[in-house]
Amino acid sequence: MRWTKGDTKMQPYKQHPIYGIAVSEPGKRWRPKGLVFAPDLNCTLEVKRLEPSDLIFTTKKAAEEQALKLCKAWIDAKESESHSAAKDSDFPKVKL
Numbered sequence: 755m756r757w758t759k760g761d762t763k764m765q766p767y768k769q770h771p772i773y774g775i776a777v778s779e780p781g782k783r784w785r786p787k788g789l790v791f792a793p794d795l796n797c798t799l800e801v802k803r804l805e806p807s808d809l810i811f812t813t814k815k816a817a818e819e820q821a822l823k824l825c826k827a828w829i830d831a832k833e834s835e836s837h838s839a840a841k842d843s844d845f846p847k848v849k850l
Contacts, residue, residue: 767826768833769793770801774821776814783810784817788825802828 764773771791776784788804804824811817 765822767822768829770825770829772822772825772829774818774825776811776817776821777805778814779810783812784814785810786817786821786824788821788828790825790828804828 764771766772770793773789773791775787775789777787779785786804786806786809788802789800790802790804792799792801802825804821806824809817809820811820
């Protein structure tokens with residue numbers, strides 16, 4: 755799938771393919787579903803599925819955009835966690 759500006763379905767983000775999907779709900783409403791895949795382009799391994807039940811939108815595009823934001827926030831949080839863990843391991847704990 756080729757990504758074009760304005761496409762809300764698939765985007766690369768920090769080497770991860772991410773998908774923003776809108777799931778239809780009763781009453782012409784949409785719920786976001788975000789999918790984050792492993793950065794390895796030789797496989798399609800889903801590493802995270804984000805399906806908040808409390809977010810409902812009146813347009814499909816708004817739900818897709820929110821799904822992409824959720825994916826990006828999750829990747830950023832994981833990246834932040836790994837940086838924190840690396841900083842902690844830089845200084846070995848010494849028992850006195």
